[in-house]
Amino acid sequence: MIKRMLGICLLPLLLLAACGEDSDPTRNNDFVPLTGITIDSARGDIPFGFTIQFTAEGDFSGAFSRDITTDATWSSSDPALLTFDDPNRGLGRGVAPGPVTVFANLNGAEGIFSFTVSNATLQSIAVTPNPAGVAKGGTQRFQAIGTFSDSLTLDITSDVTWSSAGVTIATVEAGGLAKGVDLGSTEIIATYSGITPAVTGAATLTVTAPSVTGIRLSPEPPILIVNETWELSALRVLSDDTTEPVASAVWSSSHTNIATVDAATGVVTARAVGTTTISAADAVSGLTGTATVTVGAVNSIEVTPAVTTDDQIISIGESLQLRATATMSNNTTRDITSVATWTLSNNQTQAVSLDSAVRGRVIGNAAGVADVTANVGTGDQRVSGTIRITVTQ
Amino acid sequence: MKNMMLLAGCLLALCSTSALAAEGGFYLGLHGGGVILEGVKNESREGDFNFEFDPGWLAGATIGYDLRDTYPNIGTGRVELEVAWRTNDLDKLEFLQPSIGASGETTVASVMLNTIGEYRENLPWLPYIGVGAGVARITLDNFTQGAYPLVDDEDTVFAYQFLAGFGYQVSSRVYLDLGYRYFALLDPTFTDVTGVKFDSEYATHNVTLGARFDF
Numbered sequence A: 001m002i003k004r005m006l007g008i009c010l011l012p013l014l015l016l017a018a019c020g021e022d023s024d025p026t027r028n029n030d031f032v033p034l035t036g037i038t039i040d041s042a043r044g045d046i047p048f049g050f051t052i053q054f055t056a057e058g059d060f061s062g063a064f065s066r067d068i069t070t071d072a073t074w075s076s077s078d079p080a081l082l083t084f085d086d087p088n089r090g091l092g093r094g095v096a097p098g099p100v101t102v103f104a105n106l107n108g109a110e111g112i113f114s115f116t117v118s119n120a121t122l123q124s125i126a127v128t129p130n131p132a133g134v135a136k137g138g139t140q141r142f143q144a145i146g147t148f149s150d151s152l153t154l155d156i157t158s159d160v161t162w163s164s165a166g167v168t169i170a171t172v173e174a175g176g177l178a179k180g181v182d183l184g185s186t187e188i189i190a191t192y193s194g195i196t197p198a199v200t201g202a203a204t205l206t207v208t209a210p211s212v213t214g215i216r217l218s219p220e221p222p223i224l225i226v227n228e229t230w231e232l233s234a235l236r237v238l239s240d241d242t243t244e245p246v247a248s249a250v251w252s253s254s255h256t257n258i259a260t261v262d263a264a265t266g267v268v269t270a271r272a273v274g275t276t277t278i279s280a281a282d283a284v285s286g287l288t289g290t291a292t293v294t295v296g297a298v299n300s301i302e303v304t305p306a307v308t309t310d311d312q313i314i315s316i317g318e319s320l321q322l323r324a325t326a327t328m329s330n331n332t333t334r335d336i337t338s339v340a341t342w343t344l345s346n347n348q349t350q351a352v353s354l355d356s357a358v359r360g361r362v363i364g365n366a367a368g369v370a371d372v373t374a375n376v377g378t379g380d381q382r383v384s385g386t387i388r389i390t391v392t393q
Numbered sequence B: 001m002k003n004m005m006l007l008a009g010c011l012l013a014l015c016s017t018s019a020l021a022a023e024g025g026f027y028l029g030l031h032g033g034g035v036i037l038e039g040v041k042n043e044s045r046e047g048d049f050n051f052e053f054d055p056g057w058l059a060g061a062t063i064g065y066d067l068r069d070t071y072p073n074i075g076t077g078r079v080e081l082e083v084a085w086r087t088n089d090l091d092k093l094e095f096l097q098p099s100i101g102a103s104g105e106t107t108v109a110s111v112m113l114n115t116i117g118e119y120r121e122n123l124p125w126l127p128y129i130g131v132g133a134g135v136a137r138i139t140l141d142n143f144t145q146g147a148y149p150l151v152d153d154e155d156t157v158f159a160y161q162f163l164a165g166f167g168y169q170v171s172s173r174v175y176l177d178l179g180y181r182y183f184a185l186l187d188p189t190f191t192d193v194t195g196v197k198f199d200s201e202y203a204t205h206n207v208t209l210g211a212r213f214d215f
Helices: A002-018 B002-014
Strands: A036-041 A045-047 A051-060 A064-067 A073-076 A082-084 A091-094 A098-106 A109-118 A122-128 A132-135 A139-141 A143-148 A153-155 A161-164 A170-173 A177-180 A184-192 A199-208 A212-218 A229-231 A233-238 A243-245 A250-253 A259-261 A267-270 A274-281 A288-295 A298-305 A313-315 A319-328 A333-335 A341-345 A352-354 A361-364 A368-376 A383-392 B025-037 B040-044 B047-053 B056-066 B077-094 B103-118 B125-145 B148-169 B174-185 B189-191 B197-199 B202-214
Touching: A036 A098, A036 A109, A045 A091, A051 A098, A051 A109, A073 A082, A091 A109, A122 A184, A132 A139, A132 A177, A161 A170, A170 A184, A177 A199, A212 A274, A212 A288, A250 A259, A259 A274, A267 A288, A298 A368, A313 A361, A319 A368, A319 A383, A341 A352, A352 A368, A361 A383, B025 B077, B025 B174, B056 B103, B056 B202, B077 B125, B077 B202, B103 B148, B125 B174, B148 B189
Parallel strands: A045 A109, A122 A199, A132 A199, A298 A383, A313 A383
Antiparallel strands: A036 A051, A051 A064, A051 A091, A073 A098, A082 A091, A098 A109, A122 A143, A139 A177, A143 A153, A161 A184, A170 A177, A184 A199, A212 A233, A229 A267, A233 A243, A250 A274, A259 A267, A274 A288, A298 A319, A319 A333, A319 A361, A341 A368, A352 A361, A368 A383, B025 B056, B025 B202, B040 B047, B040 B197, B047 B077, B056 B077, B077 B103, B103 B125, B125 B148, B148 B174, B174 B202, B189 B197
16 A cells, blocks of 8 residues: 555656756866867968968867867967967967977877978969859958969968958958948959068959848837737838838738738737737748737726826816826836727716817816726726816816 | 745645644654655856756654644644755766766755644544755765766755645554655755866655654
């Protein structure tokens, strides 16, 4: 009996244990000693004046290996031939021709790599892609490939200086990233000044009309209340950060029981509490924009004079603008003056009337008092807030 | 969430139930059982890493006072002081790279003050729920992977638990007890062998079998 009861209790416990928080580890296993370092590079030599990236792979007691390029400390046997400007990056720079040994050290382990700085000289630079095109506001990355006197070709993108022949058409930054500024064509130039005369290469970049990068829906709706409408507009966002209206977007709602949207106009109508996604498809660009629409329940309504310094007493002929503030189910508040239905009660001597042109505005007609109520919803779902207005002679 | 559970547990524990006429008195108890320690996520400036544990064991002793019907304004139930010892073996270590085995043991020695609400309408069966709070000493004992040490440290932290189960009255002074406990510690902190501090966790599910003797 006891065994059976124990088994029944243990089963849910095992299930509970399986519900523990999962978390992907982010820490390196530094508790296993590093026993070896292997250095590698794309080439075994490099012309002086240029850089090359070395990598280091750590062997942790034969259990596993991992890249330790940025953990290791880098040095060379002769900094007059090869130097590391940042000892923790592994980026070597050839200073003068000659053979060197590259070292990577970490936690007492050392990697050794034989390397040569050659005396080959740069003959030409090819900038790729050539020709290239980019939309206005868009970017295009270029690469500089150097050809040397020993027929070696090498990516020297980070060793050259980048410039644009027409900065009003396109600009380019270090690393070869060009940006289209205005329509037209220009030359993107890579220059290596480490030798005399300097060596240059160029590519033609044509900047075309801005492309559509996305569809934006605006204005962003507040938390809507049931039966409230909200008109959305669709805008094409262009590569130059400008926008243009979408003339004929096709609108849809993911949950029409929460909110519907007019397929042609983008007018959203809240139907029930919940969240839905409104989409606008642009046939011209083939892109679709989305907006999240939340319909919330109103917990309470507070009616106050719109101008906080106003009191609730007005004279005959005087008007008073009221404001209805709703507290939503998520404890946020919003102004629903223009959404609420306004009614009068206890309107002794017809003291006030509602301004039919402006929601929430009352006009003093005769001396007396009246209760002015802002309502949303119907039947059991109705929520109201009331303020008493006094009209004096 | 934990705070809400704590509050709910306190309220439930304080709920009075009608009682059969009986006098209160002191008791001694012994219990033992199985411990399932949830997977532990450790956070440090070097990154997060995880521990997984094998199922383990617990043993404990209590001395308490059974209110019976002596205090009808308070209700029926018990207040007890508990000392307990839990242990789980380390099963697995999780880093960005594989670990090379895992060994070690987590032990927790705790002193808890428990309040237990007991339903005495269906003797000899006594269903109960309760909460407890106290202090615990947690030890990560000789955690290693292969031949390489990882941590050997301890910390003293706040402990809390929720209890539920039922007792069975064997005789006028002896009760058997089968129960469940959720026992957890608040944010123990340790330092590994490389000198890096890490924030850890400890939350367990326990099944206990025990006996209680009135005196």
